[in-house]
């Protein structure tokens with residue numbers, strides 16, 4: 302089996318990234334989220350691909366505004382969450398935690414990671430070591446906790462942290478420079494973090510995306526995955542606190558940063 306081809310494309314005012322995932326053998330193409338149907342169609346056209354599947358991570362408009370139009374124009378089938386309080390128009394197949402579906406002969410596992418929203422689903426392809434983390438895990442950051450609470454978000458991040466370290470992590474926004482500025486304030490003595498900060502500064506200076514990342518990189522540099530780190534705990538003066546409490550404090554500080 303050849304590996305799936307991937308394309309990242311930016312859209313919108315919130316520095317979103319969409320991703321297309323393409324199987325050259327079956328010609329299936331999955332579009333992960335669509336906040337802008339025209340942007341998704343242009344990215345597919347640019348590759349000579351036709352979108353056959355749409356995977357939706359959560360109900361926020363910057364991830365769903367293009368879904369219906371894209372579905373109408375391509376005939377793609379739409380997979381995603383669909384909670385009664387936060388419906389997503391156009392979803393054909395509702396998925397929940399642990400569900401596995403097929404894409405071009407690969408299993409795709411739905412991982413429910415509530416916190417940013419209650420409906421958040423991340424898509425994991427073990428055969429390709431690929432994770433689509435939506436607005437749960439960002440490069441050097443994590444999503445704001447809008448609908449859940451900090452302990453719920455921490456449990457969700459633990460699910461992602463348990464995946465294999467070589468997992469390639471696609472998140473949905475280019476927020477990395479701001480995340481980096483914050484990260485060094487809670488983890489100032491982390492040499493791997495400083496190296497990564499320089500790396501992302503160089504990438505952004507060249508107008509290159511800082512996505513995807515890897516789980517190994519995030520575990521070593523992303524403060525939101527490191528509340529168990531002794532240096533961070535000492536810096537926050539929270540040596541006796543639980544990981545969830547330290548995470549909540551880091552999230553609170555980022556919200557005020």
Ligand code: ZN
Pocket residue numbers: 359361417436
């Ligand atoms: Zn969102």
Ligand code: FE
Pocket residue numbers: 315361363364436473474
């Ligand atoms: Fe978003």
